[in-house]
Amino acid sequence: MLLVGGVTYYIINKKNRDIAKTEQENKQLTQTFEQDKRDLEGEYTGFAQQYGELRIAVKNEKMSAKLKAQQDKIHSLLQQLHSVKASNATEILRLKRELETMRKIMIAYIQQIDSLNRENKNLREQTAAITSKYNTATLQISSLSEEKEHLNNRVKLAAQLDATNIALTAQNKKGKIAKKVKDIKKFEVSFTIAKNITAETGNRTIYVRITKPDNSILGNGGTMKYENRSIPYTMDRTVEYSGENLQVVMFWSVDEFLYAGTYRVDLFSGGNLIGSRSFSFNK
Numbered sequence: 001m002l003l004v005g006g007v008t009y010y011i012i013n014k015k016n017r018d019i020a021k022t023e024q025e026n027k028q029l030t031q032t033f034e035q036d037k038r039d040l041e042g043e044y045t046g047f048a049q050q051y052g053e054l055r056i057a058v059k060n061e062k063m064s065a066k067l068k069a070q071q072d073k074i075h076s077l078l079q080q081l082h083s084v085k086a087s088n089a090t091e092i093l094r095l096k097r098e099l100e101t102m103r104k105i106m107i108a109y110i111q112q113i114d115s116l117n118r119e120n121k122n123l124r125e126q127t128a129a130i131t132s133k134y135n136t137a138t139l140q141i142s143s144l145s146e147e148k149e150h151l152n153n154r155v156k157l158a159a160q161l162d163a164t165n166i167a168l169t170a171q172n173k174k175g176k177i178a179k180k181v182k183d184i185k186k187f188e189v190s191f192t193i194a195k196n197i198t199a200e201t202g203n204r205t206i207y208v209r210i211t212k213p214d215n216s217i218l219g220n221g222g223t224m225k226y227e228n229r230s231i232p233y234t235m236d237r238t239v240e241y242s243g244e245n246l247q248v249v250m251f252w253s254v255d256e257f258l259y260a261g262t263y264r265v266d267l268f269s270g271g272n273l274i275g276s277r278s279f280s281f282n283k
Helices: 002-057 063-081 091-121 121-159
Strands: 163-171 186-193 202-211 223-228 231-233 235-241 244-253 261-270 272-281
Touching: 002 063, 002 121, 091 231, 121 272, 163 261, 163 272, 186 202, 202 231, 202 244, 235 244
Parallel strands: none
Antiparallel strands: 163 186, 186 244, 202 235, 202 261, 223 231, 261 272
C-alpha cells in the first residue's frame, strides 16, 4: 500500500508541475505578444510622423494631398491595432504587412518628389533630406522583413503541440502488465496534449513511432513527412484538439519478435516532433 501511495503521489505531483510549467510558458508567451504589439504601435506612430514631415517638405499640393491620405490611413490602422488583442497573432501579422505596404508606397512617393525637385531648382536643398528619408525607409523595410520572419517563426513555434506524460505499457494476452518481453502481446501508448492558447484547434493527426533496441521501427503504419523527408511510423490517430489539455491512449498489437532492451516512443504532429521518451524492458 505504501508503494502504491508513493507512486500515486509522484504521478499527481508531476502532473501539477507540468500544469504549472505550461501556465508559466503561456504567461511568458502572452507577455511576448504584448511587447510585440507595443513595438508595432511605436512603429506606426513613428511612421505617421515621417509622413507628416514629408508633407511639410513638399510644396506640391497634389502630392501633399496624397501624403495626407496615406497618413490618415496609418492613423486608422493604428486605431485598429489599439483594439486588437495581443494574442491575435493573425491580426498582428496582417497589420505588420499593412505597415510594410505603407513603407513601399512612401518610397514611391519619395521617388516622385525627387523627380519634382529635380525639375524645380528652388527645391534642390530639400532633395538631400528626402534622399536621406528614402534610405531610412529602405533600411526600415529590411528591418521589418527580418522582424516579420522572426515573428512568423516564433508564432509557428508557439503554435506547435506539446506531448507530455508519455507512457509505454506492455500488456500480456490477458491485458495485464507483461513481466517478461516474451509475454508482450500489446503496447499501450498514453500521453497528454498540453494546453496551448496559440495552437490551431480542430482535427489533428498524431503519429507514433515505436523504435526497438536495434533502431528498427515496430510495425508498419506507413510513412509521414518530417524534416523534408518521409519516415515510417508505427500507428496514427486523428484527435479533436480544443486548445485545452487532451488525454490520448493508443494501442498496438504486437505481431513480431521482441527482445529485451530500450524502446523509444516518438510522437509527431503537423510535421513536428512533439514528444519523445525511452523505456527499458528486461528479459
